[in-house]
Amino acid sequence: MELRQKGDDEMALIIYGTQYGTSKQYAEQLATITGDSVIDSRHLPKELPEAHVIFVGSVYAGRMTGLKKVLQVLAPERNELTVVTVGMTDARSEELVAGIHQPIAAKVAEKKISLRGCYHLQGKVNYDGLALKHKLVIKPMVAAFKKKPANELDEQAKMLLRAFDQTNANEPTIDFAVLAERMT
């Protein structure tokens, strides 16, 4: 897909918030298409030169990695924000995705920052590579879900079971050109 060449004042800054690198990888893949600069949410300057900020961050127990830091440097009179969440929640489930985006949108609104849009990308999990603090959360949860009959599990539980009951990360297919086009 051919994207229109952007002028200097239309360039965005892509910020990522990550724990295991998926969101960084996605932010960089998106930047190869948009031509925008990419920066880690842990290394932000006090003020951002670009008016439009695209924040790509992973979701852990409903919270977006790095969101607080990003909101600290955004100014309502200067910046606009696009949010891209990365998580195991199925991107096709409008209800579950809305459940992730609603509290984020509320935090953005609290800061009076204009929100251009919210998108969700399928994340990745490699159980073996998780830090102990994360394994300690996941293990009892998966064990409890496995004890229940499948028809008693809700969609969120089924999603988590699928995501974590495997030892190797599955590589989701994401069309970053389509995402970039939707954001313009």
Ligand SMILES: Cc1cc2nc3c(=O)[nH]c(=O)nc-3n(C[C@H](O)[C@H](O)[C@H](O)COP(=O)(O)O)c2cc1C
């Ligand atoms: C302890 C833990 C909690 C998680 N909680 C959620 C969640 O609430 N919603 C979701 O969609 N994904 C959740 N995930 C999946 C991560 O968001 C997913 O693995 C993502 O790709 C991680 O991105 P990162 O490598 O950029 O940190 C969780 C993963 C772990 C290990």
